[in-house]
């Protein structure tokens with residue numbers, strides 16, 4: 001299959017590479033020409049602009065966006081609009097707000113799939129987990145590409161109508177915040193408790209057979225190995241927060257209590273209010289875990 005990839009950052013580059021590795025052909029564009037040139041060396045066909053990318057693709061066109069959520073998605077769609085019709089499929093692989101995805105699916109002349117994507121840049125070797133919303137025919141049409149970018153056929157599924165893919169990913173991220181907070185609190189108590197303990201060794205032991213083993217805990221083990229038992233100069237500052245905020249807003253609207261997710265989000269806001277980089281071990285671990293899965297910059301003291 002021939003696919004246009006727009007956005008070749010941490011996630012888009014993996015999408016392009018995994019499509020190429022599975023035998024698909026990729027035409028790619030990024031606002032950063034150096035990024036495009038680097039990808040071209042590894043086999044993508046470079047495009048100089050979004051219209052150029054659209055013109056290089058044969059009809060029906062298949063286009064995959066991996067740009068930052070918000071205005072860049074609308075800007076890319078606006079440029080695509082004169083070049084697409086309902087036989088063409090546009091996938092938004094970013095962390096877009098699900099209500100924007102519903103609006104975009106209605107506004108665009110193309111057929112739209114919202115694709116919540118989990119696994120982060122660190123998950124490149126295994127492939128991603130992908131939650132997709134939109135028309136069934138479009139999901140089926142793109143299944144070979146989803147098989148290539150996800151962990152395989154089990155790594156993606158159609159959630160339901162437009163918006164549902166990003167809705168499920170939003171709540172996934174709320175769970176992610178709460179899990180990081182829970183691990184953080186446990187390690188904070190261990191670090192300040194009554195024994196002199198080795199955090200990496202504890203994480204390693206828990207990761208081997210314990211009820212609470214997980215990928216986040218493997219990333220915690222890696223964090224202690226790389227930063228030291230006290231997390232070194234990793235600051236008490238947790239960035240991000242948009243998807244968690246939307247999760248809490250949705251929970252309020254649906255009158256579903258989500259105290260753990262709300263508390264984890266509040267801890268992030270608190271970390272920014274304190275601003276001294278010292279403070280809570282739990283939040284320092286969350287800061288480091290965001291680098292672990294997402295390659296988000298680590299705030300340092």
Ligand SMILES: NC(=O)C1=CN([C@@H]2O[C@H](COP(=O)(O)OP(=O)(O)OC[C@H]3O[C@@H](n4cnc5c(N)ncnc54)[C@H](O)[C@@H]3O)[C@@H](O)[C@H]2O)C=CC1
Pocket residue numbers: 006007008009010011012029030031032035066067068069072075076093094095096117118119120121293294295
């Ligand atoms: N990093 C992560 O762990 C994950 C990120 N996401 C989501 O995936 C999307 C992309 O994230 P990343 O790859 O991490 O971001 P990134 O910042 O690494 O890459 C974004 C790329 O888009 C390019 N770009 C921006 N505006 C553009 C435009 N109008 N046209 C073409 N290219 C444009 C930038 O130059 C950059 O190369 C975001 O919505 C993010 O929230 C989803 C899951 C995990």
Ligand SMILES: O=C(CO)[C@H](O)[C@H](O)COP(=O)(O)O
Pocket residue numbers: 095117118119120173176239240241242243244290293294
């Ligand atoms: O979606 C993701 C992982 O699943 C991204 O890494 C996202 O950036 C995480 O959210 P936040 O930036 O609010 O920590």
